[in-house]
Amino acid sequence: MSMIICFALLSIWPTAHAAAPTDRLAPASVEQFAQLQVNALGISNPDWLAAKLEYYPLGPGSHGWFVHAGIQDKPVGYMIISINPQGQLLLSEYGQGEHSLYNNELLGQALERQDLDMKILQTAGDKITRRYAAPLLAYWKVERVNHPALYIDASNGDLLPVDQLERIETGSGTKSFGLKELQQQIAIPDTTRFHTSPVILQPAFDPSSQLTWLTSEPLQPSQVKQQLQQNHREALVFSAEEWNLFYGGPLPVSGHQIWSVAGSMSDLYVGLGGLNSTQRFISLNKLLNDGHFYKINP
Incomplete structure:
Protein backbone atom coordinates (compact mmCIF):
# COMPACT_ATOMS: atom_id res chain seq x y z
CA MET A 1 0.00 0.00 0.00
CA SER A 2 1.45 3.35 -1.00
CA MET A 3 2.29 5.50 1.96
CA ILE A 4 -0.71 7.84 2.16
CA ILE A 5 -1.65 10.08 5.04
CA CYS A 6 -4.98 11.87 4.90
CA PHE A 7 -5.75 15.42 5.95
CA ALA A 8 -8.74 17.68 5.58
CA LEU A 9 -7.88 20.77 3.58
CA LEU A 10 -8.72 23.34 6.20
CA SER A 11 -7.77 26.51 4.36
CA ILE A 12 -8.82 28.10 1.08
CA TRP A 13 -7.47 26.31 -1.99
CA PRO A 14 -4.77 28.39 -3.71
CA THR A 15 -5.38 29.62 -7.23
CA ALA A 16 -2.18 31.58 -7.87
CA HIS A 17 0.81 29.83 -9.44
CA ALA A 18 3.71 32.24 -9.15
CA ALA A 19 7.22 31.05 -9.94
CA ALA A 20 8.62 32.38 -6.66
CA PRO A 21 8.41 30.24 -3.50
CA THR A 22 5.98 31.11 -0.75
CA ASP A 23 4.71 29.45 2.39
CA ARG A 24 1.31 31.13 1.96
CA LEU A 25 0.23 29.19 -1.11
CA ALA A 26 0.19 25.83 0.68
CA PRO A 27 -2.70 24.99 3.04
CA ALA A 28 -1.76 24.25 6.63
CA SER A 29 -2.67 20.59 6.12
CA VAL A 30 -0.15 20.32 3.26
CA GLU A 31 2.56 21.80 5.48
CA GLN A 32 1.68 19.34 8.25
CA PHE A 33 1.80 16.45 5.80
CA ALA A 34 5.15 17.64 4.41
CA GLN A 35 6.59 17.82 7.93
CA LEU A 36 5.57 14.21 8.59
CA GLN A 37 7.48 13.14 5.49
CA VAL A 38 10.47 15.24 6.56
CA ASN A 39 10.44 13.55 9.97
CA ALA A 40 10.53 10.14 8.31
CA LEU A 41 13.25 11.08 5.81
CA GLY A 42 15.25 12.72 8.61
CA ILE A 43 15.70 9.37 10.36
CA SER A 44 18.04 8.24 7.57
CA TYR A 78 12.54 17.82 -2.79
CA MET A 79 9.06 16.35 -2.52
CA ILE A 80 6.03 16.33 -4.78
CA ILE A 81 2.85 16.31 -2.70
CA SER A 82 -0.34 15.53 -4.59
CA ILE A 83 -3.97 14.87 -3.82
CA ASN A 84 -6.00 11.98 -5.13
CA PRO A 85 -9.71 12.04 -6.11
CA GLN A 86 -10.66 10.96 -2.58
CA GLY A 87 -9.10 14.09 -1.09
CA GLN A 88 -6.09 12.26 0.32
CA LEU A 89 -2.64 13.80 0.33
CA LEU A 90 0.17 11.55 -0.83
CA LEU A 91 3.90 11.67 -1.41
CA SER A 92 4.01 11.19 -5.18
CA GLU A 93 7.80 11.32 -5.31
CA TYR A 94 10.88 12.75 -3.68
CA GLY A 95 14.57 13.22 -4.32
CA GLN A 96 17.63 13.69 -2.16
CA GLY A 97 20.76 15.75 -2.72
CA GLU A 98 21.52 18.76 -4.88
CA HIS A 99 19.94 17.50 -8.11
CA SER A 100 16.29 18.45 -8.06
CA LEU A 101 13.31 18.78 -10.33
CA TYR A 102 12.53 22.28 -11.62
CA ASN A 103 16.20 23.25 -11.59
CA ASN A 104 16.69 26.78 -12.92
CA GLU A 105 20.08 25.95 -14.42
CA LEU A 106 18.61 23.03 -16.36
CA LEU A 107 15.74 25.27 -17.49
CA GLY A 108 18.18 27.94 -18.64
CA GLN A 109 20.14 25.42 -20.70
CA ALA A 110 16.94 24.11 -22.28
CA LEU A 111 15.88 27.65 -23.22
CA GLU A 112 19.32 28.41 -24.68
CA ARG A 113 18.92 25.45 -27.03
CA GLN A 114 15.80 27.23 -28.31
CA ASP A 115 17.74 30.52 -28.65
CA LEU A 116 15.85 31.99 -25.71
CA ASP A 117 17.08 33.80 -22.62
CA MET A 118 15.27 33.32 -19.32
CA LYS A 119 15.90 36.87 -18.05
CA ILE A 120 14.67 38.41 -21.30
CA LEU A 121 11.54 36.25 -21.20
CA GLN A 122 10.77 37.33 -17.67
CA THR A 123 11.30 41.04 -18.33
CA ALA A 124 9.15 40.81 -21.49
CA GLY A 125 6.16 39.72 -19.46
CA ASP A 126 6.24 36.07 -20.52
CA LYS A 127 5.28 33.40 -17.98
CA ILE A 128 7.31 30.40 -16.86
CA THR A 129 5.41 28.10 -14.50
CA ARG A 130 5.95 24.72 -12.90
CA ARG A 131 3.41 22.10 -13.95
CA TYR A 132 2.73 18.47 -13.06
CA ALA A 133 0.52 15.98 -14.89
CA ALA A 134 -0.55 12.55 -13.72
CA PRO A 135 0.94 10.08 -13.42
CA LEU A 136 4.41 11.66 -12.95
CA LEU A 137 5.19 14.26 -15.60
CA ALA A 138 7.00 17.26 -14.13
CA TYR A 139 7.48 20.05 -16.64
CA TRP A 140 7.93 23.76 -17.21
CA LYS A 141 5.38 25.65 -19.27
CA VAL A 142 6.84 28.65 -21.09
CA GLU A 143 4.12 31.01 -22.33
CA ARG A 144 5.32 33.75 -24.68
CA VAL A 145 3.34 36.67 -26.06
CA ASN A 146 2.32 35.96 -29.68
CA HIS A 147 4.15 32.61 -29.69
CA PRO A 148 3.09 28.99 -29.09
CA ALA A 149 3.80 27.69 -25.59
CA LEU A 150 6.89 25.58 -24.95
CA TYR A 151 6.86 22.54 -22.66
CA ILE A 152 10.14 21.43 -21.07
CA ASP A 153 10.66 18.22 -19.11
CA ALA A 154 11.74 19.26 -15.59
CA SER A 155 13.74 16.07 -15.04
CA ASN A 156 16.07 16.27 -18.04
CA GLY A 157 15.44 19.53 -19.92
CA ASP A 158 14.08 17.84 -23.04
CA LEU A 159 11.50 19.64 -25.15
CA LEU A 160 8.12 17.91 -24.90
CA PRO A 161 5.69 17.50 -27.83
CA VAL A 162 3.34 20.47 -27.91
CA ASP A 163 0.31 18.60 -29.26
CA GLN A 164 0.40 15.97 -26.53
CA LEU A 165 0.91 18.49 -23.75
CA GLU A 166 -1.93 20.65 -25.01
CA ARG A 167 -4.21 17.60 -24.97
CA ILE A 168 -3.05 16.80 -21.45
CA GLU A 169 -3.79 20.33 -20.24
CA THR A 170 -7.16 20.67 -21.94
CA GLY A 171 -8.54 17.14 -21.99
CA SER A 172 -6.68 14.98 -19.52
CA GLY A 173 -9.80 14.40 -17.47
CA THR A 174 -8.12 15.74 -14.34
CA LYS A 175 -10.95 16.59 -11.99
CA SER A 176 -10.89 19.84 -10.08
CA PHE A 177 -11.96 19.56 -6.44
CA GLY A 178 -13.36 22.51 -4.55
CA LEU A 179 -13.05 23.04 -0.82
CA LYS A 180 -16.67 22.00 -0.21
CA GLU A 181 -16.15 18.68 -2.02
CA LEU A 182 -12.97 17.99 -0.07
CA GLN A 183 -14.62 18.72 3.26
CA GLN A 184 -17.19 16.05 2.43
CA GLN A 185 -14.37 13.51 2.00
CA ILE A 186 -12.46 14.15 5.22
CA ALA A 187 -10.55 11.16 6.56
CA ILE A 188 -9.02 10.80 10.01
CA PRO A 189 -5.30 11.59 9.79
CA ASP A 190 -2.94 8.66 10.11
CA THR A 191 -0.40 9.78 12.69
CA THR A 192 1.68 6.59 12.59
CA ARG A 193 5.40 7.31 12.77
CA PHE A 194 7.21 6.06 9.69
CA HIS A 195 10.89 5.14 9.55
CA THR A 196 13.17 5.17 6.53
CA SER A 197 16.18 2.97 5.91
CA PRO A 198 19.42 4.37 4.49
CA VAL A 199 19.22 4.86 0.72
CA ILE A 200 20.78 1.97 -1.21
CA LEU A 201 22.34 3.39 -4.36
CA GLN A 202 23.66 1.67 -7.46
CA PRO A 203 25.28 3.07 -10.61
CA ALA A 204 22.94 4.69 -13.11
CA PHE A 205 23.32 3.79 -16.79
CA ASP A 206 21.74 4.51 -20.15
CA PRO A 207 19.10 1.87 -21.04
CA SER A 208 19.40 2.80 -24.72
CA SER A 209 23.01 1.63 -24.74
CA GLN A 210 22.22 -1.76 -23.17
CA LEU A 211 19.26 -3.11 -25.09
CA THR A 212 19.25 -6.72 -23.90
CA TRP A 213 16.38 -5.89 -21.57
CA LEU A 214 14.10 -5.40 -24.59
CA THR A 215 14.19 -9.15 -25.27
CA SER A 216 13.42 -10.21 -21.70
CA GLU A 217 10.13 -10.92 -20.01
CA PRO A 218 8.99 -8.39 -17.41
CA LEU A 219 9.67 -9.34 -13.81
CA GLN A 220 6.77 -10.30 -11.58
CA PRO A 221 6.10 -7.97 -8.60
CA SER A 222 7.56 -10.46 -6.12
CA GLN A 223 10.66 -10.80 -8.29
CA VAL A 224 11.12 -7.02 -8.38
CA LYS A 225 11.11 -6.78 -4.59
CA GLN A 226 13.56 -9.67 -4.34
CA GLN A 227 15.87 -8.10 -6.93
CA LEU A 228 15.84 -4.76 -5.18
CA GLN A 229 16.40 -6.06 -1.67
CA GLN A 230 18.63 -9.08 -2.27
CA ASN A 231 20.23 -8.64 -5.70
CA HIS A 232 20.42 -4.87 -5.86
CA ARG A 233 23.73 -5.01 -7.73
CA GLU A 234 21.97 -6.46 -10.77
CA ALA A 235 20.95 -3.77 -13.25
CA LEU A 236 17.23 -3.20 -13.83
CA VAL A 237 15.29 -0.98 -16.23
CA PHE A 238 11.83 0.45 -15.59
CA SER A 239 9.62 1.07 -18.60
CA ALA A 240 6.17 2.63 -18.29
CA GLU A 241 5.30 1.53 -21.84
CA GLU A 242 2.66 3.99 -23.11
CA TRP A 243 3.28 6.19 -20.06
CA ASN A 244 6.99 6.68 -20.80
CA LEU A 245 6.37 10.28 -21.84
CA PHE A 246 5.26 10.98 -18.28
CA TYR A 247 8.32 9.31 -16.76
CA GLY A 248 10.96 10.47 -19.23
CA GLY A 249 11.79 6.79 -19.60
CA PRO A 250 12.66 4.01 -19.98
CA LEU A 251 14.84 4.68 -16.94
CA PRO A 252 17.54 2.82 -15.02
CA VAL A 253 16.87 1.71 -11.46
CA SER A 254 19.49 3.57 -9.46
CA GLY A 255 18.53 2.89 -5.86
CA HIS A 256 15.80 2.21 -3.35
CA GLN A 257 14.69 3.13 0.16
CA ILE A 258 12.42 1.23 2.54
CA TRP A 259 9.67 2.98 4.49
CA SER A 260 8.56 0.98 7.52
CA VAL A 261 6.40 1.17 10.60
CA ALA A 262 6.97 -0.96 13.73
CA GLY A 263 9.79 -2.80 11.96
CA SER A 264 7.63 -3.99 9.06
CA MET A 265 7.97 -2.66 5.52
CA SER A 266 5.13 -0.32 4.66
CA ASP A 267 6.36 0.75 1.23
CA LEU A 268 9.43 0.69 -0.93
CA TYR A 269 10.42 3.73 -2.97
CA VAL A 270 12.52 3.10 -6.06
CA GLY A 271 15.11 5.54 -7.37
CA LEU A 272 14.88 6.04 -11.15
CA GLY A 273 17.28 7.95 -13.37
CA GLY A 274 20.33 9.83 -12.20
CA LEU A 275 22.54 9.61 -15.29
CA ASN A 276 20.90 11.87 -17.88
CA SER A 277 18.03 12.95 -15.66
CA THR A 278 17.18 13.78 -12.05
CA GLN A 279 17.00 10.75 -9.76
CA ARG A 280 13.39 10.41 -8.60
CA PHE A 281 12.16 8.14 -5.79
CA ILE A 282 8.70 6.77 -6.55
CA SER A 283 6.55 4.21 -4.75
CA LEU A 284 7.11 0.68 -6.06
CA ASN A 285 3.36 0.08 -5.99
CA LYS A 286 2.85 3.08 -8.26
CA LEU A 287 5.54 1.87 -10.66
CA LEU A 288 4.10 -1.64 -10.82
CA ASN A 289 0.74 -0.14 -11.66
CA ASP A 290 2.14 1.97 -14.51
CA GLY A 291 4.79 -0.27 -16.07
CA HIS A 292 7.27 -3.14 -15.76
CA PHE A 293 10.80 -3.88 -14.62
CA TYR A 294 13.30 -5.73 -16.80
CA LYS A 295 16.73 -7.24 -16.22
CA ILE A 296 19.59 -5.93 -18.31
CA ASN A 297 20.96 -9.46 -18.72
CA PRO A 298 17.93 -11.79 -18.84
Whole structure:
Protein backbone atom coordinates (compact mmCIF):
# COMPACT_ATOMS: atom_id res chain seq x y z
CA MET A 1 0.00 0.00 0.00
CA SER A 2 1.45 3.35 -1.00
CA MET A 3 2.29 5.50 1.96
CA ILE A 4 -0.71 7.84 2.16
CA ILE A 5 -1.65 10.08 5.04
CA CYS A 6 -4.98 11.87 4.90
CA PHE A 7 -5.75 15.42 5.95
CA ALA A 8 -8.74 17.68 5.58
CA LEU A 9 -7.88 20.77 3.58
CA LEU A 10 -8.72 23.34 6.20
CA SER A 11 -7.77 26.51 4.36
CA ILE A 12 -8.82 28.10 1.08
CA TRP A 13 -7.47 26.31 -1.99
CA PRO A 14 -4.77 28.39 -3.71
CA THR A 15 -5.38 29.62 -7.23
CA ALA A 16 -2.18 31.58 -7.87
CA HIS A 17 0.81 29.83 -9.44
CA ALA A 18 3.71 32.24 -9.15
CA ALA A 19 7.22 31.05 -9.94
CA ALA A 20 8.62 32.38 -6.66
CA PRO A 21 8.41 30.24 -3.50
CA THR A 22 5.98 31.11 -0.75
CA ASP A 23 4.71 29.45 2.39
CA ARG A 24 1.31 31.13 1.96
CA LEU A 25 0.23 29.19 -1.11
CA ALA A 26 0.19 25.83 0.68
CA PRO A 27 -2.70 24.99 3.04
CA ALA A 28 -1.76 24.25 6.63
CA SER A 29 -2.67 20.59 6.12
CA VAL A 30 -0.15 20.32 3.26
CA GLU A 31 2.56 21.80 5.48
CA GLN A 32 1.68 19.34 8.25
CA PHE A 33 1.80 16.45 5.80
CA ALA A 34 5.15 17.64 4.41
CA GLN A 35 6.59 17.82 7.93
CA LEU A 36 5.57 14.21 8.59
CA GLN A 37 7.48 13.14 5.49
CA VAL A 38 10.47 15.24 6.56
CA ASN A 39 10.44 13.55 9.97
CA ALA A 40 10.53 10.14 8.31
CA LEU A 41 13.25 11.08 5.81
CA GLY A 42 15.25 12.72 8.61
CA ILE A 43 15.70 9.37 10.36
CA SER A 44 18.04 8.24 7.57
CA ASN A 45 19.27 11.71 6.53
CA PRO A 46 19.37 14.32 9.37
CA ASP A 47 19.80 17.17 6.86
CA TRP A 48 16.06 16.97 6.20
CA LEU A 49 15.34 17.93 9.81
CA ALA A 50 17.45 21.08 9.56
CA ALA A 51 16.14 22.12 6.14
CA LYS A 52 13.82 25.00 5.35
CA LEU A 53 10.83 24.05 3.21
CA GLU A 54 9.61 26.22 0.33
CA TYR A 55 6.32 25.51 -1.44
CA TYR A 56 5.60 26.00 -5.14
CA PRO A 57 2.07 25.29 -6.43
CA LEU A 58 2.18 23.16 -9.57
CA GLY A 59 -0.11 25.01 -11.90
CA PRO A 60 -3.85 25.72 -11.70
CA GLY A 61 -6.15 22.79 -11.03
CA SER A 62 -3.40 20.23 -10.43
CA HIS A 63 -3.75 20.20 -6.64
CA GLY A 64 -0.06 19.53 -6.18
CA TRP A 65 2.97 21.19 -4.66
CA PHE A 66 6.68 21.05 -5.30
CA VAL A 67 8.41 21.31 -1.92
CA HIS A 68 12.06 22.34 -1.97
CA ALA A 69 14.17 21.51 1.10
CA GLY A 70 17.41 23.40 1.63
CA ILE A 71 19.89 24.57 4.25
CA GLN A 72 20.86 28.12 3.30
CA ASP A 73 22.05 27.74 -0.32
CA LYS A 74 22.55 23.98 -0.12
CA PRO A 75 19.72 21.84 -1.55
CA VAL A 76 18.83 18.85 0.63
CA GLY A 77 16.06 17.32 -1.47
CA TYR A 78 12.54 17.82 -2.79
CA MET A 79 9.06 16.35 -2.52
CA ILE A 80 6.03 16.33 -4.78
CA ILE A 81 2.85 16.31 -2.70
CA SER A 82 -0.34 15.53 -4.59
CA ILE A 83 -3.97 14.87 -3.82
CA ASN A 84 -6.00 11.98 -5.13
CA PRO A 85 -9.71 12.04 -6.11
CA GLN A 86 -10.66 10.96 -2.58
CA GLY A 87 -9.10 14.09 -1.09
CA GLN A 88 -6.09 12.26 0.32
CA LEU A 89 -2.64 13.80 0.33
CA LEU A 90 0.17 11.55 -0.83
CA LEU A 91 3.90 11.67 -1.41
CA SER A 92 4.01 11.19 -5.18
CA GLU A 93 7.80 11.32 -5.31
CA TYR A 94 10.88 12.75 -3.68
CA GLY A 95 14.57 13.22 -4.32
CA GLN A 96 17.63 13.69 -2.16
CA GLY A 97 20.76 15.75 -2.72
CA GLU A 98 21.52 18.76 -4.88
CA HIS A 99 19.94 17.50 -8.11
CA SER A 100 16.29 18.45 -8.06
CA LEU A 101 13.31 18.78 -10.33
CA TYR A 102 12.53 22.28 -11.62
CA ASN A 103 16.20 23.25 -11.59
CA ASN A 104 16.69 26.78 -12.92
CA GLU A 105 20.08 25.95 -14.42
CA LEU A 106 18.61 23.03 -16.36
CA LEU A 107 15.74 25.27 -17.49
CA GLY A 108 18.18 27.94 -18.64
CA GLN A 109 20.14 25.42 -20.70
CA ALA A 110 16.94 24.11 -22.28
CA LEU A 111 15.88 27.65 -23.22
CA GLU A 112 19.32 28.41 -24.68
CA ARG A 113 18.92 25.45 -27.03
CA GLN A 114 15.80 27.23 -28.31
CA ASP A 115 17.74 30.52 -28.65
CA LEU A 116 15.85 31.99 -25.71
CA ASP A 117 17.08 33.80 -22.62
CA MET A 118 15.27 33.32 -19.32
CA LYS A 119 15.90 36.87 -18.05
CA ILE A 120 14.67 38.41 -21.30
CA LEU A 121 11.54 36.25 -21.20
CA GLN A 122 10.77 37.33 -17.67
CA THR A 123 11.30 41.04 -18.33
CA ALA A 124 9.15 40.81 -21.49
CA GLY A 125 6.16 39.72 -19.46
CA ASP A 126 6.24 36.07 -20.52
CA LYS A 127 5.28 33.40 -17.98
CA ILE A 128 7.31 30.40 -16.86
CA THR A 129 5.41 28.10 -14.50
CA ARG A 130 5.95 24.72 -12.90
CA ARG A 131 3.41 22.10 -13.95
CA TYR A 132 2.73 18.47 -13.06
CA ALA A 133 0.52 15.98 -14.89
CA ALA A 134 -0.55 12.55 -13.72
CA PRO A 135 0.94 10.08 -13.42
CA LEU A 136 4.41 11.66 -12.95
CA LEU A 137 5.19 14.26 -15.60
CA ALA A 138 7.00 17.26 -14.13
CA TYR A 139 7.48 20.05 -16.64
CA TRP A 140 7.93 23.76 -17.21
CA LYS A 141 5.38 25.65 -19.27
CA VAL A 142 6.84 28.65 -21.09
CA GLU A 143 4.12 31.01 -22.33
CA ARG A 144 5.32 33.75 -24.68
CA VAL A 145 3.34 36.67 -26.06
CA ASN A 146 2.32 35.96 -29.68
CA HIS A 147 4.15 32.61 -29.69
CA PRO A 148 3.09 28.99 -29.09
CA ALA A 149 3.80 27.69 -25.59
CA LEU A 150 6.89 25.58 -24.95
CA TYR A 151 6.86 22.54 -22.66
CA ILE A 152 10.14 21.43 -21.07
CA ASP A 153 10.66 18.22 -19.11
CA ALA A 154 11.74 19.26 -15.59
CA SER A 155 13.74 16.07 -15.04
CA ASN A 156 16.07 16.27 -18.04
CA GLY A 157 15.44 19.53 -19.92
CA ASP A 158 14.08 17.84 -23.04
CA LEU A 159 11.50 19.64 -25.15
CA LEU A 160 8.12 17.91 -24.90
CA PRO A 161 5.69 17.50 -27.83
CA VAL A 162 3.34 20.47 -27.91
CA ASP A 163 0.31 18.60 -29.26
CA GLN A 164 0.40 15.97 -26.53
CA LEU A 165 0.91 18.49 -23.75
CA GLU A 166 -1.93 20.65 -25.01
CA ARG A 167 -4.21 17.60 -24.97
CA ILE A 168 -3.05 16.80 -21.45
CA GLU A 169 -3.79 20.33 -20.24
CA THR A 170 -7.16 20.67 -21.94
CA GLY A 171 -8.54 17.14 -21.99
CA SER A 172 -6.68 14.98 -19.52
CA GLY A 173 -9.80 14.40 -17.47
CA THR A 174 -8.12 15.74 -14.34
CA LYS A 175 -10.95 16.59 -11.99
CA SER A 176 -10.89 19.84 -10.08
CA PHE A 177 -11.96 19.56 -6.44
CA GLY A 178 -13.36 22.51 -4.55
CA LEU A 179 -13.05 23.04 -0.82
CA LYS A 180 -16.67 22.00 -0.21
CA GLU A 181 -16.15 18.68 -2.02
CA LEU A 182 -12.97 17.99 -0.07
CA GLN A 183 -14.62 18.72 3.26
CA GLN A 184 -17.19 16.05 2.43
CA GLN A 185 -14.37 13.51 2.00
CA ILE A 186 -12.46 14.15 5.22
CA ALA A 187 -10.55 11.16 6.56
CA ILE A 188 -9.02 10.80 10.01
CA PRO A 189 -5.30 11.59 9.79
CA ASP A 190 -2.94 8.66 10.11
CA THR A 191 -0.40 9.78 12.69
CA THR A 192 1.68 6.59 12.59
CA ARG A 193 5.40 7.31 12.77
CA PHE A 194 7.21 6.06 9.69
CA HIS A 195 10.89 5.14 9.55
CA THR A 196 13.17 5.17 6.53
CA SER A 197 16.18 2.97 5.91
CA PRO A 198 19.42 4.37 4.49
CA VAL A 199 19.22 4.86 0.72
CA ILE A 200 20.78 1.97 -1.21
CA LEU A 201 22.34 3.39 -4.36
CA GLN A 202 23.66 1.67 -7.46
CA PRO A 203 25.28 3.07 -10.61
CA ALA A 204 22.94 4.69 -13.11
CA PHE A 205 23.32 3.79 -16.79
CA ASP A 206 21.74 4.51 -20.15
CA PRO A 207 19.10 1.87 -21.04
CA SER A 208 19.40 2.80 -24.72
CA SER A 209 23.01 1.63 -24.74
CA GLN A 210 22.22 -1.76 -23.17
CA LEU A 211 19.26 -3.11 -25.09
CA THR A 212 19.25 -6.72 -23.90
CA TRP A 213 16.38 -5.89 -21.57
CA LEU A 214 14.10 -5.40 -24.59
CA THR A 215 14.19 -9.15 -25.27
CA SER A 216 13.42 -10.21 -21.70
CA GLU A 217 10.13 -10.92 -20.01
CA PRO A 218 8.99 -8.39 -17.41
CA LEU A 219 9.67 -9.34 -13.81
CA GLN A 220 6.77 -10.30 -11.58
CA PRO A 221 6.10 -7.97 -8.60
CA SER A 222 7.56 -10.46 -6.12
CA GLN A 223 10.66 -10.80 -8.29
CA VAL A 224 11.12 -7.02 -8.38
CA LYS A 225 11.11 -6.78 -4.59
CA GLN A 226 13.56 -9.67 -4.34
CA GLN A 227 15.87 -8.10 -6.93
CA LEU A 228 15.84 -4.76 -5.18
CA GLN A 229 16.40 -6.06 -1.67
CA GLN A 230 18.63 -9.08 -2.27
CA ASN A 231 20.23 -8.64 -5.70
CA HIS A 232 20.42 -4.87 -5.86
CA ARG A 233 23.73 -5.01 -7.73
CA GLU A 234 21.97 -6.46 -10.77
CA ALA A 235 20.95 -3.77 -13.25
CA LEU A 236 17.23 -3.20 -13.83
CA VAL A 237 15.29 -0.98 -16.23
CA PHE A 238 11.83 0.45 -15.59
CA SER A 239 9.62 1.07 -18.60
CA ALA A 240 6.17 2.63 -18.29
CA GLU A 241 5.30 1.53 -21.84
CA GLU A 242 2.66 3.99 -23.11
CA TRP A 243 3.28 6.19 -20.06
CA ASN A 244 6.99 6.68 -20.80
CA LEU A 245 6.37 10.28 -21.84
CA PHE A 246 5.26 10.98 -18.28
CA TYR A 247 8.32 9.31 -16.76
CA GLY A 248 10.96 10.47 -19.23
CA GLY A 249 11.79 6.79 -19.60
CA PRO A 250 12.66 4.01 -19.98
CA LEU A 251 14.84 4.68 -16.94
CA PRO A 252 17.54 2.82 -15.02
CA VAL A 253 16.87 1.71 -11.46
CA SER A 254 19.49 3.57 -9.46
CA GLY A 255 18.53 2.89 -5.86
CA HIS A 256 15.80 2.21 -3.35
CA GLN A 257 14.69 3.13 0.16
CA ILE A 258 12.42 1.23 2.54
CA TRP A 259 9.67 2.98 4.49
CA SER A 260 8.56 0.98 7.52
CA VAL A 261 6.40 1.17 10.60
CA ALA A 262 6.97 -0.96 13.73
CA GLY A 263 9.79 -2.80 11.96
CA SER A 264 7.63 -3.99 9.06
CA MET A 265 7.97 -2.66 5.52
CA SER A 266 5.13 -0.32 4.66
CA ASP A 267 6.36 0.75 1.23
CA LEU A 268 9.43 0.69 -0.93
CA TYR A 269 10.42 3.73 -2.97
CA VAL A 270 12.52 3.10 -6.06
CA GLY A 271 15.11 5.54 -7.37
CA LEU A 272 14.88 6.04 -11.15
CA GLY A 273 17.28 7.95 -13.37
CA GLY A 274 20.33 9.83 -12.20
CA LEU A 275 22.54 9.61 -15.29
CA ASN A 276 20.90 11.87 -17.88
CA SER A 277 18.03 12.95 -15.66
CA THR A 278 17.18 13.78 -12.05
CA GLN A 279 17.00 10.75 -9.76
CA ARG A 280 13.39 10.41 -8.60
CA PHE A 281 12.16 8.14 -5.79
CA ILE A 282 8.70 6.77 -6.55
CA SER A 283 6.55 4.21 -4.75
CA LEU A 284 7.11 0.68 -6.06
CA ASN A 285 3.36 0.08 -5.99
CA LYS A 286 2.85 3.08 -8.26
CA LEU A 287 5.54 1.87 -10.66
CA LEU A 288 4.10 -1.64 -10.82
CA ASN A 289 0.74 -0.14 -11.66
CA ASP A 290 2.14 1.97 -14.51
CA GLY A 291 4.79 -0.27 -16.07
CA HIS A 292 7.27 -3.14 -15.76
CA PHE A 293 10.80 -3.88 -14.62
CA TYR A 294 13.30 -5.73 -16.80
CA LYS A 295 16.73 -7.24 -16.22
CA ILE A 296 19.59 -5.93 -18.31
CA ASN A 297 20.96 -9.46 -18.72
CA PRO A 298 17.93 -11.79 -18.84
